[in-house]
Amino acid sequence: SIKIVNKLKKILVTGGLGFIGSHTVVELQNEGFEVVIIDNLSNAEEKVLHGIEAITGQKPIFENLDLREKEAVRAFFKKYNDIAGVIHFAASKAVGESVENPLLYYENNINALVYILQELQSKPGADFIFSSSCTVYGQAEKMPITEDASIQLAASPYGNTKQIGEEIIRDVAKVSNINAILLRYFNPIGAHPSAEIGELPIGVPQNLVPFITQTGIGMRKELSVFGSDYPTPDGTCIRDYIHVVDLAKAHVVALKRLIDKKNETAVEVFNVGTGKGSSVLEVIRSFEKVSGQKLPYKLVERRDGDVIEAYADTQKANSVLGWKAQSTLDEAIESAWKWEKKIRS
Numbered sequence: 001s002i003k004i005v006n007k008l009k010k011i012l013v014t015g016g017l018g019f020i021g022s023h024t025v026v027e028l029q030n031e032g033f034e035v036v037i038i039d040n041l042s043n044a045e046e047k048v049l050h051g052i053e054a055i056t057g058q059k060p061i062f063e064n065l066d067l068r069e070k071e072a073v074r075a076f077f078k079k080y081n082d083i084a085g086v087i088h089f090a091a092s093k094a095v096g097e098s099v100e101n102p103l104l105y106y107e108n109n110i111n112a113l114v115y116i117l118q119e120l121q122s123k124p125g126a127d128f129i130f131s132s133s134c135t136v137y138g139q140a141e142k143m144p145i146t147e148d149a150s151i152q153l154a155a156s157p158y159g160n161t162k163q164i165g166e167e168i169i170r171d172v173a174k175v176s177n178i179n180a181i182l183l184r185y186f187n188p189i190g191a192h193p194s195a196e197i198g199e200l201p202i203g204v205p206q207n208l209v210p211f212i213t214q215t216g217i218g219m220r221k222e223l224s225v226f227g228s229d230y231p232t233p234d235g236t237c238i239r240d241y242i243h244v245v246d247l248a249k250a251h252v253v254a255l256k257r258l259i260d261k262k263n264e265t266a267v268e269v270f271n272v273g274t275g276k277g278s279s280v281l282e283v284i285r286s287f288e289k290v291s292g293q294k295l296p297y298k299l300v301e302r303r304d305g306d307v308i309e310a311y312a313d314t315q316k317a318n319s320v321l322g323w324k325a326q327s328t329l330d331e332a333i334e335s336a337w338k339w340e341k342k343i344r345s
């Protein structure tokens with residue numbers, strides 16, 4: 001069966017113990033791929049390995065190394081010379097922190113990418129999937145956002161590293177046998193329905209949904225809604241919140257497309273979202289419906305750097321990849337809430 005064929009394929013998942021990475025490892029294993037994880041545990045915990053194994057019954061190979069160490073990356077690819085494809089999640093991703101500490105972001109997010117690509121370019125035909133972000137669009141003029149929307153001047157060093165990363169991959173793919181797909185994520189939320197893995201924010205969550213669930217569980221006093229005077233129906237920002245399992249599945253579909261060499265052009269780009277926009281207040285209502293409890297929140301001033309509105313046009317991913325998000329906002333919020341209650345119990 002296809003699962004046996006996939007067995008022959010060893011896939012490297014960098015940042016594989018992280019939020020999106022771990023959910024993608026589960027879906028790869030479900031499809032019969034053998035997974036090797038590289039993670040330096042700077043924003044993840046090793047116990048995530050047990051969560052993955054609890055779901056799939058398979059414990060991925062785990063190499064604790066830092067992709068900023070060029071020699072360590074080289075040694076890894078010597079040791080694992082049968083890597084058929086790479087899904088590259090490992091990166092720093094806090095927008096605010098990137099403004100405070102740009103060089104940490106340029107070193108981590110760019111050097112690591114360069115060192116991996118240097119190893120892949122000498123291989124006969126490596127498949128490479130890059131974790132990009134809707135942040136490259138900045139405030140797009142038109143909603144929903146299509147892949148050919150203009151790339152705005154990055155609003156943060158973090159966003160810039162994603163734009164630069166895309167350009168590096170395009171340049172390298174032109175002169176090597178690297179087959180690449182860029183996936184531009186919208187807002188990943190939720191957790192695996194088993195509640196064995198989920199988001200583990202360190203410190204005070206910057207993102208909306210983990211802050212909501214931590215408020216719901218009593219860890220935070222109340223949610224601050226950053227801005228209620230935006231030009232949107234209810235005055236709060238609109239985003240495209242996608243269930244992390246739907247996002248994970250998009251990576252497996254994209255990988256299969258590369259393995260089957262179905263991607264005509266050197267590098268393909270896909271928006272990965274639900275195609276539906278939800279405001280902050282709508283997310284709060286969803287949580288209240290799902291949890292059955294009122295969420296304490298207050299309306300405060302806008303947060304610097306926030307765009308007013310961003311939600312995906314997903315026609316390309318739907319038609320070319322043959323992938324479509326399945327979960328509703330309520331289902332995603334329900335999985336996030338189940339996970340929060342589990343880890344605080």
Ligand code: WQD
Nearest residue numbers: 093095133135187206207208211224225226237239303306
């Ligand atoms: C969503 C909305 C906030 C917290 C970020 C990165 C993006 C990607 C996803 C990496 C905004 C509002 C939030 C809070 C609030 N990450 N909010 N109170 O900013 O859309 O995207 O995460 O790729 O690159 O920029 O997500 O969850 O931080 O905010 O009102 O306590 O919720 O203002 O409107 P964002 P977010």
